[in-house]
Amino acid sequence: MKNKTLLQSVFVSMVLLSCTNDSTSDLIENDIQQISYTNTVKSIIDNNCVVCHAATPINGAPMSLTTYDDVKNAILTQDLLDRISLPQGEAGMMPSGGTRLPQPIIDQINTWASQGFNE
Template identity: 35%
Template sequence: MNFKNLIYVSAISLLLLNCSGDSDEVTPPTPTPTPATITYNNTVKNIMSGNCTSCHGTPTTNGAPVSFTTFSQVKTDVDKIITRINSTTNPMPPSGLMGQSNRDLIQKWKDDGLLEN
């Protein structure tokens, strides 16, 4: 009878140890969700505000030739904006290229039809 109890206790102990929370597996971070539809109001406006409007505001400063504070202003010059934000020799912002994800979002916005809302 003692041998039988020892087997049960050992089996239960092994099960409990196997079910412990310690694991060598690493859960990858959850990526930041990207809106399914990129619009000026839900994405591009914030990118422009965070990276461009300190100079391309109303009024413009630091020699910026145009303002990028409205949908129509950004839409009108989107090709110039994309060229400059991807330029390694003459980047905008002048401090250096903004993050690739922001540049990709602006390109996707253009590719998807320059939606406002």
């Protein structure tokens, strides 16, 4: 029984000691893909906004959101980020008459803008 306890103690010590890292050179980098219009934002806009913000806007939409330049301009000059960030049911919330976009989706668009509008 004494040998079993000693063996367990040695094993636990080895496991705990092997979980240390004294150097950053052997860490694995997490390759997080940078958000871009093409790989992230375009599909969000196409699936949630282009119904009204088409090449020829309908239902009172003031501008098209069908291209990179359209979306970037709407963020910079038309308060798009503010409109999609309004609480559900508040006047001016987009998508108009629909359900507010989930916060993680809004966060992706905010990140895209803050990272410099990568195409």
